[in-house]
């Protein structure tokens with residue numbers, strides 16, 4: 001059976017099921033539904049208190065769609081074994097609710113992934129943010145061989161910092177960051193495999209082998225092709 005575009009971009013064929021939660025590659029068909037989730041709002045804060053380091057949600061609705069599609073396509077174009085963003089759409093009980101992503105730079109050498117996530121406002125506060133981070137970290141540690149998961153959040157984002165703590169991350173410090181032209185503290189968190197608080201459901205993973213090949217984690221050189 002044809003795998004469609006997952007043959008040339010294996011993240012599109014990745015599907016991780018964890019109880020009521022599914023994490024899956026952001027295909028073109030998912031871009032506008034994700035835009036609709038984001039247009040309904042990702043947070044309640046005024047711009048000067050946004051929880052997002054680069055608040056892509058506060059632009060006019062047509063720009064949000066254009067920017068989001070470009071971001072998704074750019075991730076595919078720029079994805080290489082040495083530098084990647086593995087962004088996965090999140091479904092909960094069959095409903096599309098947000099995105100969980102991880103960034104790997106020289107991952108084969110340092111085994112470190114930095115995560116980021118968002119949920120549509122209606123999905124906040126129901127434990128979904130915790131479950132999707134648990135599922136992503138478990139996948140990264142068990143199947144990609146990650147030895148370290150990193151997360152940063154503004155110090156006034158208790159939902160994100162609390163999720164990090166619940167998943168087993170430890171706070172490693174804080175640093176100054178900029179938000180809407182003002183300085184704000186950013187808390188830094190680190191998770192190591194032994195501290196992972198695993199999700200209450202087992203993980204089922206589809207589409208793993210092509211992804212491992214693409215990332216060069218199967219002993220091959222991986223996707224190192226430059227765009228001509």
Ligand SMILES: CC(C)(COP(=O)(O)OP(=O)(O)OC[C@H]1O[C@@H](n2cnc3c(N)ncnc32)[C@H](O)[C@@H]1OP(=O)(O)O)[C@@H](O)C(=O)NCCC(=O)NCCS
Nearest residue numbers: 051117118119124125126127128129130153158159160162
């Ligand atoms: C961050 C985010 C993904 C978390 O997802 P979520 O589904 O809301 O998280 P959960 O429900 O699993 O857990 C949230 C925890 O934070 C706590 N929390 C939330 N708001 C809080 C507040 N104002 N004060 C104290 N604790 C708070 C909740 O009580 C819960 O902890 P508990 O289970 O111990 O009670 C989601 O809130 C979101 O998308 N926010 C906007 C975007 C964002 O901030 N992204 C991260 C940028 S670093």
